[in-house]
Amino acid sequence: MDHEMLEAWKSFNALAPVPLGPISSEQDYNRMVEFMNELIDRYNGDHHHSSEGALLHLVGSLVSEWEQSHPYFDLSRVTPAHFSTLHGSL
Numbered sequence: 793m794d795h796e797m798l799e800a801w802k803s804f805n806a807l808a809p810v811p812l813g814p815i816s817s818e819q820d821y822n823r824m825v826e827f828m829n830e831l832i833d834r835y836n837g838d839h840h841h842s843s844e845g846a847l848l849h850l851v852g853s854l855v856s857e858w859e860q861s862h863p864y865f866d867l868s869r870v871t872p873a874h875f876s877t878l879h880g881s882l
Contacts, residue, residue: 812850815858824855 805811809830810823828851835844 812854815854818862821855821858821862824851824858828852828855 805813809827810820815821815824828848831844831848831851835848
């Protein structure tokens, strides 16, 4: 790998709010989702900016990879109605 490119990546990662690489913890996942949402808000979902679109694609891919390998079910949002709906469908 080109030395300048590696140094640029290290500098970029030092400035990023979360290291841009495979997500290794739920804390990193939450920070990556927050970063992804900030990118979406900043560019109003306009992915046509090549650099910003590429960054958003990278961050979104990392989030998606984590979500596919770590199913998450937030029990704090479950109400008794969820259980009766589930029971009724069995």
